Amino acid sequence: MRWNDMYIAGTGSCFPKRDDCAQAVTEGRYDALEHERNGYRSISVGGDLCAADMAVAAARPALARSRHTGEDIGLVLHATVHHQGQDHWTPASYVQHQVTGGRGPAVEIKQGSNGGLAGLDLALSHLSARNGQDIRDAVLVTTADKFCPPVYDRYNSDKWMVLGDGGSAAVVSRRGGFARVLATAADSDPDLEEMYRGEKFTDAPFSTGLPLDLRERKREYMDRIGLPEVALRCTAGLQNVVKGALEDAGTDLDGIARFVFPNVGKSLVQWDYLDTFGIEEERTTWQWGSGIGHAGAGDQFGGLTHLAETGALRAGDKVVLAGSGIGFSWACAVLEITERPGWG
Template identity: 70%
Template sequence: MRWNEMYIASTGICLPGRDSTADAVAEGRYDAQEQEKNGYLSVSVATDESAADMAVSAARVALGRAGSRAEEIALLLHANFYHQGVDHWTPASYIQQQTTGGRAPAIELKQASNGGLAGLVLALSFLAAHESGAALVTTADKFCAPTYDRYNSDKWIVLGDGASAAVVSRGSGFAKVLSTAMDSDSTLEEMYRGPFTDASHGADLPLDLRTRKNEYMERVGLAEVALRSSTGLLNVVKSALDDAELELDQISRFVFPNVGQALMQWDYLDAFGIDEARTTWDWGRQVGHIGAGDQFGGLNHLVETGRLGVGDRVMLAGSGIGFSWNCAVLEIQDVPTWDAR
């Protein structure tokens, strides 16, 4: 999908404290061989902060940077994966009440790690259809005990706590959205399913996602799973580049999910022939995989560290279990001066 005069006006991030992976290994919480393969130096870990409150913090930063008035926000979308602080509750409405207020639709998205980019596409579509001024997209997750063991529940990924936000705008912004693309393949849905239960989590905690994946791959075959997964990613990247009328070598920076270094190499760098230095892995290895927020967080990092120039093209890409894939191609219009968060 090619977009006309659609922009990201600002981003914001909320990342609490850090847990050193070296300390986690020394204390027996993380396998030393996995630390070496994954390459994480630290991971973002929240203490008293709820996921929803982290989203509020990130949203306030993004709104302040954009200079957006509350009445200009025509839509609020909140993407998340796990518990937001209270059961039987609507975190999107809470985030709205704590930030913009007003009567704009406030909607929660459940698209797993693909939620941030899915929110971007939905916000762009809403603004185009309604000819509205701006939308706020937030993400937040807190992958804590007893449900998760951030170092061991899954393989090739360390789960980080944090939130991100982006103000999406018609007509102006620092990053022009040239194109987006979406794809999905529900034949991969079973990979993370596990048994059905009557409660939100079963008796066996923390979650053992490794066993779910291993049993699925043993039955379907690793080669087949890899082919389906790579096909979805290649589809969205090719489609977004075609619609933007660009080639891959015209992209200056790439923002991929904060997966471990080995998985990043297999799924992204080798697939596209990209050098790690053109990605945001130097940031990702310090915070871990923050659910749906890796892409907005990575873009925020590029701006805050002065790594973008006017005219640079940036690709945001990623996937979510289920499976779904998204890709967005941006062109930098100006380079904001933001203090690092």
């Protein structure tokens, strides 16, 4: 989908503290071989902050940088994977209450690690559909998660990645911004949802025991389906969205200055992204991501914020945000930098 006159006006992130991975190995919390393969230096941990408060901490600078006010925000979208700080609660409304106010809808998105980019696509569609019908010409998209005990053992619940805590945010605008959204694309393959489901349903959360063992769910699925088949389908979904978004944006891989991919382990980054598209690590945000961990739906906006805050973006640069989420879904956005953000 090609977009006209749509922008990202401001972004923000909150990655509060760091847990040193080498120290985790020394203390027996992290396998030494997996540390070598994954390549993480440190992992972001939330400390005393709940997930929703990390979203708020990311959203406030995003709104301030966007040159919008809360009155301009006609929709708040909050992407999550796990517990946000309270049971039987609506964290999207909390983010709206704390950051923007107003009476626009506040909606939570549950699309796994693809939630941030899904939120971007929904924000663009909302603004496009209401063009000229609503003076509120911006949407706030936030993400946040905290992968802590007793539910998660961040170093061992899953394989090929370590889960990091944090929040991220983007203000999507019709008015203008530092990055023009040229195109987006989305794809899904629901046959793959079994990979993270496990073999039986339960009546209450976490009835199968804690911490969650996502490795065993995937192992059972791989034994039935086969790794080659799963890898082929996952690669196809990612290629579909990247190819589609680049074509609609009128560019190709050689025309992209920077790529923001998920902060999964280095081996998975190499197989799924660098080898698939034939690009160099230096054009990605992996060095930043290796100090954060995989922050659920927040890697893309977090990586874009990192590029903006460190002065890595120049007017005219094109940037790809891409990723996937369990379910399985994939998304890609192609941006063109219109001005160098002065946020550093």
